[in-house]
Amino acid sequence: MLRLIPDHLWTDAGHGLQWVFFHNEVDSPAGIVERHNCPALSAEEAVRGGMVLFDTPYARGxxxxxxxxxxxxxxxxxxxxxxxxxxxxxxxxxxxxMWEPIE
Ligand SMILES: [Zn+2]
Structure with a gap:
């Protein structure tokens, strides 16, 4: 489903990483999905990206x-x-x- 997010909605954070907000029924935003050109993932997995959940009372519960x-x-x-x-x-x-890499 996440792969259906249109490219223009992603924020380009530099260093080859992009992110987009996602929402749930309580929190807006509830977190982000990030994606990068990951050599460890298949192309389809990399497009799907990884979820980052924000610390909210709803998320804690x-x-x-x-x-x-x-x-x-x-x-x-x-x-x-x-x-x-x-x-x-x-x-x-x-x-x-923006993405700030840790070396
Ligand atoms: Zn990776």
Missing amino acids: HYQQSTLWEVLSVEPLSINESIMCLGCGLHGFITNN
Whole structure:
């Protein structure tokens, strides 16, 4: 389903990474989906991207097994902690909409 998000809705964060907000019935936004050209994933998996859930009361009640990210700012987007791809090891922060890699 996520692959149906049109390209123009994704924010280009630089360094080959893009993200887009997603919403649920309570939180708007509820998190982001990020995608990057991941050598560890098939093309279809990479297009689908990875979910980053924001730390909200709803998320704490419904996604207790998941990591939740603190939202420092929605517009522009800044979140804490860092994001790491378990496939290829890509690691960094999203700050002011942009990807800041951790070397
Ligand atoms: Zn990756």
